[in-house]
Amino acid sequence: MKKVAILLVIFGITFGCKVQELPKFYKNDASAGYYISDKKGATKIAVTGGSGSHNFKKFFGEVDGKVLSENGRNTVIFTEDPNEMDVLIPVVDVLMLTNNQPLNAKAKQAIFSKVNAGKLNMLIYHPSTWYNWEDWPEYNKQLVGGGSRSHEELQEFEVTVVKPNHPIMKGVPSKFRIIDELYRWEKDADAEIEVLAISKGLKSGEEYPSVWIVKHPKAKIIGNTLGHDERAHELGAYRTILKNSLEWVK
Incomplete structure (x- = not known):
């Protein structure tokens, strides 16, 4: 029996389940958004970027990736290659x-398959909370809980925590100001969400959800509209929300 168990591990099989390992070509390189942990059982996180209007690698890959790595506790892989997601989704814990x-x-199929199986939790940030894909309506309806089609101009606005006792808001100021794009995010009529923080335009006075939980039967999903401007990624409140969000979905 012992020899059988050893062989199963060698061939990457444990009681019929494939051992989740990253391909060997990912190496520690913060400038590429790669933070590889050598700790046993480290949480594996894939961060995706790509297309226009943002420096994805610099801010979501490098800056946010450093926060997500938690000083080497977790492995973080950033990619802007959609084809690379086919490799990453099956082997990560958080997307x-x-x-x-x-x-x-x-x-698309891999995301929904793994989420619906309860094997993938998600952080959906800034650009991905938009109505980006008309041919993929189930994404916004089921995973994002809604979406944005417009935003206010880049300027300072105020964020108010409306669920201060939620773990994701631990250590976050009850109100803080941020220079960013205020997304006019709206909930889908059929979605069930829990709003944790709202943003208010200082000039317009309009309010919209900025951080929320999507109620999914199998997975933990957090939406966050913040993160367009580099000053947002450098803000302590933004980083605290990101760190707390990861801890909540792990």
């Missing part, structure tokens, strides 16, 4: 979507 470029059919 952080920040892209506004189209995904291929295999990636």
